[in-house]
Amino acid sequence: EPEVTQTPSHQVTQMGQEVILRCVPISNHLYFYWYRQILGQKVEFLVSFYNNEISEKSEIFDDQFSVERPDGSNFTLKIRSTKLEDSAMYFCASSAEPFGEQYFGPGTRLTVT
Amino acid sequence: QKEVEQNSGPLSVPEGAIASLNCTYSDRGSQSFFWYRQYSGKSPELIMFIYSNGDKEDGRFTAQLNKASQYVSLLIRDSQPSDSATYLCAVNGPSGSARQLTFGSGTQLTVLP
Numbered sequence: 447e448p449e450v451t452q453t454p455s456h457q458v459t460q461m462g463q464e465v466i467l468r469c470v471p472i473s474n475h476l477y478f479y480w481y482r483q484i485l486g487q488k489v490e491f492l493v494s495f496y497n498n499e500i501s502e503k504s505e506i507f508d509d510q511f512s513v514e515r516p517d518g519s520n521f522t523l524k525i526r527s528t529k530l531e532d533s534a535m536y537f538c539a540s541s542a543e544p545f546g547e548q549y550f551g552p553g554t555r556l557t558v559t
Numbered sequence: 560q561k562e563v564e565q566n567s568g569p570l571s572v573p574e575g576a577i578a579s580l581n582c583t584y585s586d587r588g589s590q591s592f593f594w595y596r597q598y599s600g601k602s603p604e605l606i607m608f609i610y611s612n613g614d615k616e617d618g619r620f621t622a623q624l625n626k627a628s629q630y631v632s633l634l635i636r637d638s639q640p641s642d643s644a645t646y647l648c649a650v651n652g653p654s655g656s657a658r659q660l661t662f663g664s665g666t667q668l669t670v671l672p
Contacts, residue, residue, distance in 0.1 A: 477658055489603060489647065491659040502659055537602050544658050545591045545610075545651055550602045 448472045450551035452538050458557045459528055467523045467554045469538030478521045479539040479548060480513065482506070489537070495521065496544075528558045561586045563650050565663035573671050578635040580666050582648030585629070591651035592624055594633045596644045597665065603647055607633060638670040 451470045459465050471478050480492040494501040495513055510526045521540075525532055535555050539548040562585040572578045580594075591610055595603035607622040609615045609631070615622045621634040631650075635642055645665040651658070 479658070479660075481660075488664050489649075489660075489662040491661070494658040496658070504659070535602075541658075547593065547605055547608050548660060549605060550595075553602045 448474075450538055450540055450549055452536075452551040452554050454554060455552065456555045456557070458559065461530055461558055462527050465525050465528055465556065467525075467536050467538075467556070469521045469523070469551055470519050471521055471538065471540030472542075472549060473519070475540035475542050475549075477501075477541045477544060477546075477548075478515070479541075480523045481537045481539060481550075482534040483537065483553075484534045492523070525556075528556075530558050532556060533558045561589070561650065561661045563648055563661050563663040565646075565648050565666050567664055568667040569669055570666055571669045571671055572638050574638060574640060576638050576670075578638045578642065578668055578670070580633040580635075580646050580648075580668065582631045582633075582663055583629055584631070584648075584650045584661075586650070587626075587629065589629075589650045592622070592631045593649040593651070593660065594620075594622060594631075595647040595649060595662075596642075597647055598644045603649075635668075638668075640670045640672050643669050 453468045478495040483489045493503045493507045512524045535553045537553045538551040541548045594607040597603045609622040609624045619636045623632045647665045648663040649660040
């Protein structure tokens with residue numbers, strides 16, 4: 447069964463450093479998303495991406511964040527200057543249709559020290 | 560601002576019983592409704608989705624949607640200890656924000672052997 451994959455599973459970085467989180471969406475899906483979940487809190491939407499551009503973004507997704515589809519399979523989230531409050535699980539998801547079912551990857555646990 | 564509300568629980572049911580999980584949402588324009596299961600430290604796993612008023616059954620799971628009351632529920636029949644997890648309600652839409660899911664805070668379910 448096709449699935450979303452994410453690397454790395456755990457990333458530890460120092461405050462102020464840049465990190466890139468990687469995702470491989472399900473191959474025939476066209477819509478890609480990043481969500482995050484701070485420990486003990488709700489899953490929060492960050493950004494959606496379609497046809498090589500951002501479709502929607504939340505207030506969380508400020509100038510320190512960017513997304514890219516560098517090739518036909520990968521989808522990346524870059525956090526430019528990490529802060530302590532960026533520590534969270536980051537989930538990539540993909541769907542075949544805009545209102546359709548979104549399937550989540552296993553997540554990357556980001557720890558900013 | 561869209562809101563999705565769930566009883567946080569914890570909800571405990573004996574093995575073999577029916578577990579009933581409820582969710583309300585604030586935006587009448589919402590179009591798609593999802594139930595995810597999340598085990599501790601893991602990513603959300605899609606278990607049910609529903610788009611139309613009424614009931615939708617899949618194995619031991621039944622999703623119910625009432626758009627007039629802005630209410631979604633999930634019934635789990637013949638509950639098993641392996642069903643113990645946090646259940647997340649998620650809502651998609653309206654068309655202006657069609658692609659992002661808004662999540663509730665989840666209901667923690669424990670199935671007692």
